[in-house]
Amino acid sequence: MIKDITLGQYFPGNSVVHRLDPRFKIIITMIYIAMLFISSSIFGLFVGGLFAFLALILSKIPFKLILKSLKPLIPILLFTSLFNLFFISGGDVYIEWAFIRVTEDGVNMTLYMAIRIIFLIIGSSLLTYTTSPITLTDAIEYLLSPLKKIKMPVHEFAMMMTIALRFIPTLIEETDKIMSAQKARGADFESGKVMQRIKALIPILIPLFVSAFRRAEDLALAMTCRCYHGGEGRTRLNQLKSGTKDYMATAITIMFLLSIIILNIFV
Amino acid sequence: MGIIKTENLTYTYSVGTPFEKKAIDNINLEIEEGELVGIIGHTGSGKSTLIQHFNGLLKPTSGRILIEGEDIWKSKASTRQARFTVGLVFQYPEYQIFEETVYRDIAFGPKNMGLTEDEIDYRVRNTATAVGISEELLQRSPFELSGGQKRRVAIAGVMAMEPKILILDEPTAGLDPKGREKILNLIKEHHKKTGCTVLIVSHSMEDIARYANKILVMNKSKVFCYGKTAEVFKRANEISEMGLTVPQITRVINELKNRGINIEDEIYTVKYAKEIFLKYLSEKEGGAYD
Known part of the structure; x- marks a missing residue:
C-alpha cells in the first residue's frame, strides 16, 4: 500500500541521535555530505560510511x-552506474565488444559513485528518521533566519513547509481511503495499458484535489480565528535547546571530516 | 451455510514497525442471507477493518473469508468477484464523488462491471429514484448538491451495482436528524425490496435497534456477541460497561424492572414500549386507558 513509503518519514524513538538539537543535526548532516563529496578515494568514502554506520547504531533505527528507503532509488542507481560503466574510459580495458568498452577507470568510477549515492541516502534518511518534521522545519527556519535581513520571507517559507509536511500523512491516508472506495466500486488500478492506467487515476485525483482545497480553506480559517498574522513578534512554545552532546557530536563529525582530508592528501 | 463466513480472521496493521497493532483478532462469524445486521463498537474496535475484509480490500494476516461459500482470496478472479458481490459504502462517501454529472458518477460502478449501456441507464435511473434524487438533478454537477443529496448519490453509486451484500460504514455520520432518517429509511426500503443482506456500522444504538434484526457488537478487536437484537440487548449491563450505550428506552425499562414493575424486557423501540406501557396500565387500572 501507499502507506509503505518510508523516504522522509519520522521514526519515533528516544536515542541519543533523536535527542540531538535539530539545528546541529542539520549541520552535521551537511558536514557528512561534504565528507562524501570531498573524499577522492573509495577509502575516504568508507570513513564517511563508518560515520553513518555508527550514527545508525546509536539511533536504534532498524x-x-x-534498506527500504533505498529501494525507490534502485532505478536511478542502475541508470547512473550503467552510464559510468560504459562511458568512462581509461586504464586497462576489461571487456571490448562492438561499441561497448568496460575499462578499469569505468569500473572504479561506477563503484565510487554508487557507494557515494547509497551513503548519501542513508545519511539523509537518518536525519529525517530521527527528527520529527516539525522540529526539522523549526531548525531550518532558525538556520535561515539571517536571510531575513535581506527581506526573505523565511518564516512564511518555514510555515509553508511545516504545513506541507504535516499534510503528507493526511493526504496519503486520504488517497488510501479514496482508492479503497473506488476499488469497492470496481475500479481497477493494477491492470491495463499505460493510457488506461493514467485514466484510472482520475477517480482518485479529483476527490483528492477537492479535499485538499477543502482542508486548506478550513486550515486558513482556523489560523485566522486564532489570530495568526505571520512571523512578526511570534514566540515559540518549544524552544530549541543545544547542550554539551550537540557540541560533542559536531566535534566528532569534524574529526571524521579532517581524517578524510588527511586521507585525501596521503592516499 | 451463511452468505458471509469468516474463519479465524486476524489482521495486523504495520507489521514490523513500532505502530504494529492487531486490528481484528481471530474472528469467527457467520451471517445468513437476507439479514439486516447492525454493527456497533467503539472507535478502534475493529469494525471498519472487519468490513473491509468482506470485499477483499484488505488481505487477512491469517484466516479465511468465504462469500457464498467461496474463499475470496483463492484467485484473482474470485477477489474481483467479491468486489461486485459485496458493495461497500465508506464513511463520508460523498468525498469519493468525482464525475462531472450525478448520472455519470452513479454509472461508474455499473460501468466497471461491464454492463450494457441500456442496463446501466436503467440501473442509474432506478437507483436515483430509490434514493430520492430527481430526474433533473441527474445532469447537474454532483459538487453543486447539498450534503445530504451528495451522500445519497454516493450510496446510489454502490446500490446501482446491485450487490448481494450491501455494507455501509456509518452512513448517517454528520447528517441532521432529517437526513439520517431519510438515509436509514431508504436503506431499509432497499433491503425489503431486493432481499439483499445489509450490514450497517453505526454509533447510534437507537438507529440500530430500530432498523436491524441482528446486532454484532465488537470490542477490543474481537466479536463480543452476535445475535438477535433482543438477545443482544438482554446483555445491556455488559454493553454499558464497555462504554456503549443501549437505547434510552431500554435503560428506562431496565430501571423500571429494577424497581419492581413487571413488564417484559425485550423492549428497545419507543413505539413498542408505548404499546406495552398502555397494556400494562390498562391491566392495572381496569381498562381506564383503552
Missing part, C-alpha cells in the same frame, strides 16, 4: 527500514 536496518531494514534504511
